[in-house]
Amino acid sequence: MLNLLQFVKQRRKQLGLTQQDLAERAGVGLRFIRDLEQGKETLRMDKVNEVLALFGHELAPVSSKELNDA
C-alpha cells in the first residue's frame, strides 16, 4: 500500500507525464503538484482529490499499520 506522494509519483511516471502535464490535467497549479510530490502535509483535501481522480483514486482513512507494513 502506497502513501500519497509515492502513489502520485508512481502513477505519473507510469503514464509518462511531467508535473506540468499532471497539473494541467488535474486543473491545479504546477506548484501544487510539486508540493504534493515533496510530501507537504498541509495540502487541501479537495485539491489532492482532483489529482487522485485522474487515477481513479481518492483520499480515505487507512490503518496506519497496514499502510506501513504492506
Added chain:
Amino acid sequence: MLNLLQFVKQRRKQLGLTQQDLAERAGVGLRFIRDLEQGKETLRMDKVNEVLALFGHELAPVSSKELNDA
C-alpha cells in the same frame, strides 16, 4: 470501506465521545470536527490526519471503486 466522514462519526460514537471531546483530544477546533463530519471537502490534510491518528488511521489514496463497492 468507509469514507472520511462516515469513519470519524462511527469511531467517535464507538468511544462515546462528543465532538467537543474529539476536538480537544485531536488538538483541533470544535468547528473543524463539525466541518469534517458534515463532509466539507476543502479541509487541510494535516488537520484531518491529527484526528485520524486518534484511531490509528491516516489519509491515503484508495481506489474509488473499492471505496464505494465495499
Added chain:
DNA sequence: TGTGTTTATACCTTATGGGGTATATTAAAA
C-alpha cells in the same frame, strides 16, 4: 411539557495554502 446536552449555523479575524513568476538546480541528450 421543560431542561440540559449535543450538534448545526452565522459572523468575524487571523494565518496560510494555492498559484503565478522568476530563479536554481538537476537530468538527460547531443
Added chain:
DNA sequence: TTTTAATATACCCCATAAGGTATAAACACA
C-alpha cells in the same frame, strides 16, 4: 562539454480554511 527539459526553491498576492464566539436547532430524558 553544451543545450534543453524537468524539477526544485524563493518571493509575492489573494482567497479561504481554521478557530473563536454567539445563536439556533435538534435530541434525550425526567
